[in-house]
Amino acid sequence: xxxxxxxxxxxxxxxxxxxxxxxxxxxxxxxxxxxxxxxxxxxxxxxxxxxxxxxxxxxxxxxxxxxxxxxxxxxxxxxxxxxxxxxxxxxxxxxxxxxxxxxxxxxxxxxxxxxxxxxxxxxxxxxxxxxxxxxxxxxxxxxxxxxxxxxxxxxxxxxxxxxxxxxxxxxxxxxxxxxxxxxxxxxxxxxxxxxxxxxxxxxxxxxxxxxxxxxxxxxxxxxxxxxxxxxxxxxxxxxxxxxxxxxxxxxxxxxxxxxxxxxxxxxxxxxxxxxxxxxxxxxxxxxxxxxxxxxxxxxxxxxxxxxxxxxxxxxx
Ligand code: KPL
Numbered sequence: 001x002x003x004x005x006x007x008x009x010x011x012x013x014x015x016x017x018x019x020x021x022x023x024x025x026x027x028x029x030x031x032x033x034x035x036x037x038x039x040x041x042x043x044x045x046x047x048x049x050x051x052x053x054x055x056x057x058x059x060x061x062x063x064x065x066x067x068x069x070x071x072x073x074x075x076x077x078x079x080x081x082x083x084x085x086x087x088x089x090x091x092x093x094x095x096x097x098x099x100x101x102x103x104x105x106x107x108x109x110x111x112x113x114x115x116x117x118x119x120x121x122x123x124x125x126x127x128x129x130x131x132x133x134x135x136x137x138x139x140x141x142x143x144x145x146x147x148x149x150x151x152x153x154x155x156x157x158x159x160x161x162x163x164x165x166x167x168x169x170x171x172x173x174x175x176x177x178x179x180x181x182x183x184x185x186x187x188x189x190x191x192x193x194x195x196x197x198x199x200x201x202x203x204x205x206x207x208x209x210x211x212x213x214x215x216x217x218x219x220x221x222x223x224x225x226x227x228x229x230x231x232x233x234x235x236x237x238x239x240x241x242x243x244x245x246x247x248x249x250x251x252x253x254x255x256x257x258x259x260x261x262x263x264x265x266x267x268x269x270x271x272x273x274x275x276x277x278x279x280x281x282x283x284x285x286x287x288x289x290x291x292x293x294x295x296x297x298x299x300x301x302x303x304x305x306x307x308x309x310x311x312x313x314x315x316x
Pocket of ligand 1: 112204205208209219261265268269270271272
C-alpha cells in the first residue's frame with residue numbers, strides 16, 4: 001500500500017514522516033515546488049519525544065502530478081490523504097487529487113470544520129471511496145521540512161455514507177490502513193459514528209479556537225478566567241443546540257469533553273490562534289461559520305457564532 005499525503009503542513013508532515021519512518025511507502029504532494037524539492041532532496045526531520053529523526057521520502061508538487069508516470073500514480077488499494085486546511089482546498093488542488101484518484105485509490109479527508117466533504121466528493125471520479133477522518137494528535141511545523149510531534153492522540157476514520165463500492169470492500173480497505181498505521185505506531189480507530197465524531201470535534205473547535213484567537217491565550221488558559229469561562233459556556237450551549245438539531249447525539253460533545261481537551265492541550269496554542277498570529281487565513285468560515293450555516297438551514301439564530309466569526313475575521 002502506498003500513501004500519498006497531499007499537503008505537508010503540520011499534520012501532513014507529522015503523519016507522513018512517522019509513516020515513512022515506520023517503513024510505509026510515502027509520497028508527499030506539496031502545494032509548492034520548493035517544498036517538494038526540499039523534501040525529495042534532503043528528506044524531512046521529525047522531532048519526537050526530544051529525539052530528532054531524519055526521514056527520506058518521495059515528494060512532488062501538485063503541479064508536477066501531471067508528469068507522473070502511470071506506475072507512479074496511486075492505484076486501487078493505495079490511499080491519498082488530504083491534509084490541507086479548508087482554505088487550501090482550491091479547484092487546482094482538487095483537480096490534482098482527481099487525477100491521483102482516477103485509478104481507484106481511496107481518499108482520507110482530515111479537514112477541521114464542515115462543508116468540505118460534498119465538495120470533495122463532487123470533484124473526484126464517481127465511485128471514489130471518500131473517508132472522513134479526525135485527528136486528536138498534536139503537531140507543530142517548525143520549517144517546510146521539519147515537524148515536531150507534540151501530543152499523542154488518535155486518528156479516527158470511517159464511512160460517512162455508504163459508497164458506491166460494496167460495504168465489505170470498503171471495510172477491508174479501511175482495515176488494511178489501520179494495520180499499516182499500527183506498524184508505524186500510529187493509533188487509529190475505525191468508527192461507524194463519523195457524523196457524531198465530526199460534529200463533536202466541530203463543537204470543541206467552535207468553542208476553543210475562536211476564543212483562544214480573540215483573547216490570545218493558550219488552550220489551558222482559556223477556562224481559567226471566570227468571564228472567559230462564562231463566554232465559553234454560552235458559546236458551547238448555542239453551538240450544541242444547533243448541532244443537536246442537525247443530528248448530533250446526546251452521548252457526543254459534552255461540556256466536560258471541551259474542558260478535558262483544554263486541559264489535555266493546555267500548553268498548545270490552538271490552530272486558529274497560530275493562524276491569526278502568522279497572518280494566515282483561519283478556518284473560521286468552516287467552524288463557527290459552518291455552525292451558523294446549519295442554524296440558518298434549521299431556521300434558528302446563532303448570535304454568538306456570528307459574533308465570534310466576525311471578530312476572528314477582523315483579526316486577519
Ligand atoms: O483541534 C484543535 C485546534 O487547535 O485546531 C484543538 C483541539 C483546539 C487543539 O488545539
